[in-house]
Each structure stands twice: as C-alpha cells, then as structure tokens.
Amino acid sequence: MKNPNGYGTIKxxxxxxxxxxxxxxxxNGKQKAMGYFATKLEAMAYQVDYNQSHGLHRLSDNKITFAELYARWLPKHIEYSSVSDSTIHGYESSYKHCVYLYDVPVAEIKYSHLQTVIDGMGSLSYASKKKVRNLLSLLFAYARKMEYTSHDFTGLIRIGKNKPVNPHQAMSKQAINRLWKLADKADVDIVLILIYTGMRTCELRNLKKTDINRRQKYIRITKSKTEAGKRIIPIASKIWSLVEARYSLQGDFLLCDESGNPYSYSRLSRLFSRVMKLIHGEKYKPHDTRHTCATLLDAVDVNDNARKMILGHARHDVTNGVYTHKNLRQLRKAIEKI
Incomplete structure (x- = not known):
C-alpha cells in the first residue's frame, strides 16, 4: 500500500x-523498524498514532490526506462492523485504485477528483468500479462524522451501466442428467451439491462438517457474503449420499485438501471446469449452479418466499421478510420437489 511521502511503510x-x-x-536514509504487530490493522493504527505523536504528518488534523483518512478509517470500521476477511481484501484492492488521491487533503477533494479515479479504471468491470465507489462513500461518511470535511460528492460519481461480459445462465436438463450419469467420477458430486442446495461457491468452501445436521439432514450457513445468506438449507434426498460420502473424508471442512485446509476459489474453479468438459458444458460458470437451483425451484412452483430463503436472497417485502416464517419441514418439501 502506497503512503504519503515520509509517512513510513508497513511490511x-x-x-x-x-x-x-x-x-x-x-x-538518515536507512529503514528503521519502529514496531512489530500481529495484524496489519494493528500496524496501521500504530502508524497513524506514531506520525501524529511525532509531528511527522504534514498537515493539520482537520486537513488529513486521503491516505491518512483510509488508515484511520479501516481499523475503526472493522472494530465496529462485522466484516469478513474477503471484504477487507476488497477494501484494500479498491484503495489501490485511488492512488491519484493519496496525497490530496480530504477537505480539498472535489467531485472531479473522485470521477477521475473511476474514469482511470478504464475498461475494468462494473463490479470493480462499484466497489471503489462504495469505499469512497464509506470513507467520506467517516470524514464528515469526524469533521475532516463538510463535503461529500460520492453520490455524484458515475460508473456507467452494468453490462455483464459473461451473463449467468441455468444449466439445461440434459446437462444435469449427464452429471448424474457421471456422479461416480471425481468432483462431479461437488457440482451436484451446488445445484441442489443453491449454495454460493464461497459458502460451500467455508462449510464445516459441524454446520451439517446429519440427523435432521440440513446445512446451516454461518458465513455468507450477505446477512440474508445466513440460513438453513434442507439437504435433498437426491444428494444425501453425496454429502455423506464427503462427510466421511478427513478434515473439518466438507471440502478440504490433503492438509485439511478448505478449497481455495481457484481450486474449486479448476475442478468445475474439468467437470464441465466431461459433459461438454464449457459455457457454464460456477455461479450458474445457483441460477440452476433457482430455475428448478421456479419450474415446480415453489413460492417466492421459500425460494429466497433457500437461496439466501434478501426479502424486502415486510410481510414476507418479517412475518412469514418457513419452518424446516416446509423448506424440505420445497427442495424435494426438484
């Protein structure tokens, strides 16, 4: 991470x-260690305090730079908000796109500065630009709260329209049937488990065996990219034997390598690609399994509320989101229809 000149560095x-x-x-021209820390966040917090206490920051406290704002905000945000490691990594990746702002005093940042950051991302995806805009919004909300600035132009940022390069699609019935015919082949079971649970790939990768209730045959998702994603998914009878076979293997996670570590995203993507070649389904992507599950549920007339609960989608309707509660039995009835 690049910092303002003379601000020190973390390695x-x-x-x-x-x-x-x-x-x-x-x-005197040589790098000197000032402290060692267990986490990067602890080091960043110390960096801010060190520069402030030694009078090394170049600007007055109400004119901190963008880089200093980020270094102060991130530890506080993580302390008071429940964010995952992947979310923190996303913040750090988005911050790197803001190099143009690092040395600019926060109080002097205008709309044109912010739009220049987005425009400088060129042909990068809509999702990447959206993440940068979200980070800027969080930073300026914090800056206003701390009275570092009275302005916030983040609401004016334009990132263009979302034009998916590879739109997701549901797998055909023929492709699913071919998977079942090859169910005894290596890793085909993983794709079938994704299809008949609607789990995100990250949810499956983080799934521990302790999250599986074998007596009542359901999965409890405790780590998800959204709050609505934390849910219970009944295990369809079609895939119960596949889940049991994985459960009997060594390791704490349902999917883990020889060292007991959960699968990485790249490993899961590679095995998915290998399985798709077996059924001539190279056009499909891992996330298409969720679309497939949603399509299968819709085809058998599972009601919208139950479908959203199984897939972990947010329910914005007050009646469905607050007052309607589907029990495990009802959800199991829905999942068994597919």
Whole structure:
C-alpha cells in the first residue's frame, strides 16, 4: 500500500512469526523498524498514532490526506462492523485504485477528483468500479462524522451501466442428467451439491462438517457474503449420499485438501471446469449452479418466499421478510420437489 511521502511503510516479514508485520520509517536514509504487530490493522493504527505523536504528518488534523483518512478509517470500521476477511481484501484492492488521491487533503477533494479515479479504471468491470465507489462513500461518511470535511460528492460519481461480459445462465436438463450419469467420477458430486442446495461457491468452501445436521439432514450457513445468506438449507434426498460420502473424508471442512485446509476459489474453479468438459458444458460458470437451483425451484412452483430463503436472497417485502416464517419441514418439501 502506497503512503504519503515520509509517512513510513508497513511490511510483512517472511516465515512463521507471531508478529509478522513491521512498521518502518526512514532515518538518515536507512529503514528503521519502529514496531512489530500481529495484524496489519494493528500496524496501521500504530502508524497513524506514531506520525501524529511525532509531528511527522504534514498537515493539520482537520486537513488529513486521503491516505491518512483510509488508515484511520479501516481499523475503526472493522472494530465496529462485522466484516469478513474477503471484504477487507476488497477494501484494500479498491484503495489501490485511488492512488491519484493519496496525497490530496480530504477537505480539498472535489467531485472531479473522485470521477477521475473511476474514469482511470478504464475498461475494468462494473463490479470493480462499484466497489471503489462504495469505499469512497464509506470513507467520506467517516470524514464528515469526524469533521475532516463538510463535503461529500460520492453520490455524484458515475460508473456507467452494468453490462455483464459473461451473463449467468441455468444449466439445461440434459446437462444435469449427464452429471448424474457421471456422479461416480471425481468432483462431479461437488457440482451436484451446488445445484441442489443453491449454495454460493464461497459458502460451500467455508462449510464445516459441524454446520451439517446429519440427523435432521440440513446445512446451516454461518458465513455468507450477505446477512440474508445466513440460513438453513434442507439437504435433498437426491444428494444425501453425496454429502455423506464427503462427510466421511478427513478434515473439518466438507471440502478440504490433503492438509485439511478448505478449497481455495481457484481450486474449486479448476475442478468445475474439468467437470464441465466431461459433459461438454464449457459455457457454464460456477455461479450458474445457483441460477440452476433457482430455475428448478421456479419450474415446480415453489413460492417466492421459500425460494429466497433457500437461496439466501434478501426479502424486502415486510410481510414476507418479517412475518412469514418457513419452518424446516416446509423448506424440505420445497427442495424435494426438484
């Protein structure tokens, strides 16, 4: 992460260390370690305090730079909000696109500065631009709260229209039938489990065996990208034997490697591609399994509320979202229809 000149730097040391992150400053042309920390966030918090206490920040407190704002905001945001490691990584990736703003005082940032950041992302995806805009909105909300600025132009940022390069699609019945015929082949079971549960790939990768109730045959999703994603999914009888077979293998996760670590996204993507080649379904992507589940549920007239509960979609309607509660038995009846 780039910082303003003279602000010091944070590095991660190699090896298995209890405190792998080090904050360093330049003294007489040489880098000097000022402290070691267990996490990057602790190092960032110390960096801000160190520069402030030593009078090394170049601007007055109410004119902090964009980089200093980010360094102050992130630890506070994580402390008071429940955010996942992947979300934090997303913030860090989005921040790198804002290099144009790093040395600019927050109080002097105008709409043109913010739009320049987005325009500078060129042909990058709509989703990437949206993440950067969301980060800027969070930062300026914090800046206004702390009275670093009285302006917030983030609502004026334009990121264009969403034009999916690879729109998702549901798998055909023929493709699903071919999967069942090859169910004994390596990793085909993973694709079938995704189709008949509607899980996101990240939810399956994070799924621990302790999250599976074998007696009542359901999955409890405790880690998801949204709050609505935390839910219970009945395990359809069609895939129960597949889940049981995976459950009997070594490791704490339903899907894990030889060392007991959960599958990475890249590994799951690679095996998905291999399975798709077996059925000549190279056009399909991992997320298409969720669309397939949604399509199958819709085809058998599962009501919208039950479908959203199974898939982990938000329910904005007050009646459906608050007062209607589907029990496990009703959800199981819905999932068994497919």
């Amino acid at each position: 991660k040391l190699s090896g298995n260390r209890r405190r792998p992150f080090v904050f360093m400053v330049s003294v």
